[in-house]
Each structure stands twice: as C-alpha cells, then as structure tokens.
Amino acid sequence: MTSARRRPTIHDVARVSGVSRGTVSRALNGDPYVSPAALAAVRRAVTETGYVVNRNARSLVTQRNGTVVMVLSEPQEKLFEDPNFSLLLRVATRRLAVKDVALVMMVAGDDGDRERVVRYLRGGHADGVLLLSTHAGDPLVEELEGLAIPAVACGAVLGREGIIPYAAADDREGARQMTQYLVEQGRKKIATITGPLDTPGGLNRLEGFCDVLGRKATKKLIVHGDYTRSGGEAAMAELLSRAPDLDAVFVGSDLMAAGALATLRVNGRRVPEDVAIGGFDDSAVASSTHPPLTTVRQPLERVAEETVRMLLELVDGATRPESIVLATELVIRDSA
Numbered sequence: 001m002t003s004a005r006r007r008p009t010i011h012d013v014a015r016v017s018g019v020s021r022g023t024v025s026r027a028l029n030g031d032p033y034v035s036p037a038a039l040a041a042v043r044r045a046v047t048e049t050g051y052v053v054n055r056n057a058r059s060l061v062t063q064r065n066g067t068v069v070m071v072l073s074e075p076q077e078k079l080f081e082d083p084n085f086s087l088l089l090r091v092a093t094r095r096l097a098v099k100d101v102a103l104v105m106m107v108a109g110d111d112g113d114r115e116r117v118v119r120y121l122r123g124g125h126a127d128g129v130l131l132l133s134t135h136a137g138d139p140l141v142e143e144l145e146g147l148a149i150p151a152v153a154c155g156a157v158l159g160r161e162g163i164i165p166y167a168a169a170d171d172r173e174g175a176r177q178m179t180q181y182l183v184e185q186g187r188k189k190i191a192t193i194t195g196p197l198d199t200p201g202g203l204n205r206l207e208g209f210c211d212v213l214g215r216k217a218t219k220k221l222i223v224h225g226d227y228t229r230s231g232g233e234a235a236m237a238e239l240l241s242r243a244p245d246l247d248a249v250f251v252g253s254d255l256m257a258a259g260a261l262a263t264l265r266v267n268g269r270r271v272p273e274d275v276a277i278g279g280f281d282d283s284a285v286a287s288s289t290h291p292p293l294t295t296v297r298q299p300l301e302r303v304a305e306e307t308v309r310m311l312l313e314l315v316d317g318a319t320r321p322e323s324i325v326l327a328t329e330l331v332i333r334d335s336a
Contacts, residue, residue: 008051013046023042065124066102067101067102068096068315069104069120070089070106071108072132074107076109087304114140114143117140130311132154132155134153136158141160150314153166154304155168157200158200168200169299170328171200175208178294178330181330181336183212187247189245190247190250191249191250193223193256194222202252205250220243221239223235225253229255232260247275247276248277251277252280254280254289256279257278257280258285258289272335279335282331291333291334296329306326
C-alpha cells in the first residue's frame with residue numbers, strides 16, 4: 001500500500017532555496033531586511049516544493065490573524081440588490097489576497113448583527129475592519145474605537161471624518177456636474193431623490209444639487225429615498241404628486257433611478273422627452289435600464305483599493321493615513 005505523500009515543510013524550502021531556515025521564516029513573515037536575492041530564492045523554492053504557510057503558526061510569530069472583516073451596515077438583502085456592494089467586496093477580496101490576507105464579510109443591519117460583529121472582533125479574530133455604508137451615529141463605530149482595532153471606511157463616516165480614515169468619491173462635485181448638465185439641457189423644474197441623509201452620499205449629493213439650483217431647490221422638489229429600487233419608485237410617485245409639471249430629476253443612485261423610471265412609465269411620462277432622469281454611480285444598472293441612464297461615474301474600484309491600502313498600512317503600525325477623495329465623471333446616455 002502506497003503511503004500518503006509527505007507534506008513539504010519549511011526545512012524543505014530552506015534546503016531547496018539554499019538559505020537558512022531562519023531566513024526562510026523571515027521571508028515568509030514579510031521581514032523587510034531579507035535581501036532581494038534570498039527572497040527570490042525562497043519564493044522559487046515555495047513554488048517548487050508546494051509548501052503552504054501554516055497560518056496559525058505564523059500568527060503566533062506575527063501576532064496577526066491574516067484576516068480582515070468588511071462590515072456592511074445595511075440589511076442583508078441590500079448586499080445582493082445593490083451592485084456597488086458586490087463590486088467593493090470583489091475588489092477588496094482581490095487586493096487583500098495579493099498580501100495573503102483573507103476577507104470575512106459581516107452584515108450589521110440591526111442591533112443583533114452589530115453585537116455579533118463586536119463579539120467576533122473582541123475575540124481577536126481579525127487584524128482590521130473595512131467599514132461599508134456606515135450611517136452617522138452607528139453605535140458600532142464607538143465600539144470599534146473602544147476595541148482600538150484598525151478601521152478604514154469606504155466613504156466617510158459622518159461625524160468621524162477626522163478619526164476614521166476613508167476613501168470616497170467626490171459626491172458633492174458629482175452632484176453639481178449632473179445638476180448643471182440638466183440645467184444646460186434647458187430643464188426648468190428639476191427635482192431630486194436623495195439617499196439617506198445620515199450617509200455621506202445622501203447628504204453631499206443633496207448639497208451639490210442645492211449648490212447649483214440655489215433657491216430653486218425647494219422642499220417640494222426634494223424627496224428622500226433609501227438607495228433601493230422600490231424606494232426610487234415610491235419617491236418618484238411622491239414627486240409627481242407634489243410637482244406634476246417637473247421636467248427633470250437627479251436621482252441619488254442608479255438603483256433608485258431604475259425605480260423612478262418604472263414609476264414614470266406607469267404614469268405615461270416619456271424619458272427624456274417629458275422628464276429627464278440622471279443617476280449616480282454608473283453601476284451595472286445604468287446600462288441595463290430603458291433608456292440607459294445618464295449618470296455620474298464614481299471610481300469604486302479605486303475606492304476599494306485605497307481603503308485596503310490604508311487599512312494594511314494601519315495594521316502594519318503606520319500612523320493614521322490621509323483620507324482620499326476621488327474625482328467623479330459625468331456619463332451621458334439616453335435618459336437625459
């Protein structure tokens with residue numbers, strides 16, 4: 001009977017690479033003082049032998065778990081409905097994998113979920129936290145500060161901008177771009193559907209809209225949504241009841257804009273002939289609606305990459321990195 005193939009060890013890597021076991025260990029644990037030649041030899045030997053790093057053993061040396069938690073502060077269904085979240089998750093997972101760091105996704109949409117997240121982090125199971133769609137006043141943020149665990153946000157955490165570093169799109173400028181474009185198209189009565197005002201996207205996009213329209217941005221023409229398709233449908237119906245003669249709407253997300261389009265169709269309004277619609281995100285939704293959405297592209301891949309970079313720097317002991325705000329771009333299609 002043939003015995004099972006012996007699992008390669010760090011001694012095998014040392015033998016094949018021609019360096020000491022201590023050098024192999026330092027190379028595998030990211031020691032910056034390992035010479036480039038030795039590091040290259042170790043990497044070749046790892047590939048040749050098929051050696052796999054024992055994460056548990058390494059964590060005893062580095063005091064790290066090699067795991068990062070991404071916390072989505074929304075109900076679970078939003079993770080699957082909103083394509084922005086899946087994109088951020090995919091990019092973050094890929095960027096962390098380059099550093100041999102695993103990502104755990106956790107949802108913190110209610111008090112029970114938040115308690116589970118805090119228990120997990122308090123147990124020392126993660127080296128850092130990526131915050132996603134965190135609302136102002138979220139008690140989870142205060143808990144994280146008490147745990148003193150490195151945390152970085154995708155989008156600013158309102159009220160904690162100077163404490164939690166973040167990467168974000170320039171929501172206010174993107175909203176200005178869209179609103180100004182609608183004005184230049186000759187639209188006279190422009191409304192908006194906002195996101196939740198306890199999120200930076202909801203608040204800053206409303207501010208950008210008001211920057212352009214000034215006194216014309218009346219309360220009658222502003223309805224608050226929730227970044228869902230059904231929320232966009234309901235908000236558009238509310239706007240039509242308040243201002244049936246409106247001729248343009250800036251919607252705070254593509255998903256809500258898709259819902260707004262559905263309501264306009266039901267009410268016999270042509271887009272863009274009767275009502276122009278502008279969205280925000282340039283997500284996969286924008287090119288699949290009828291008509292395709294004129295929207296604001298935010299660089300979500302860059303946002304995810306920058307948050308991962310900043311978090312890994314914090315985990316490595318760096319001082320608080322500078323937050324970064326990335327430019328948006330107006331994308332013109334057929335809805336406006």
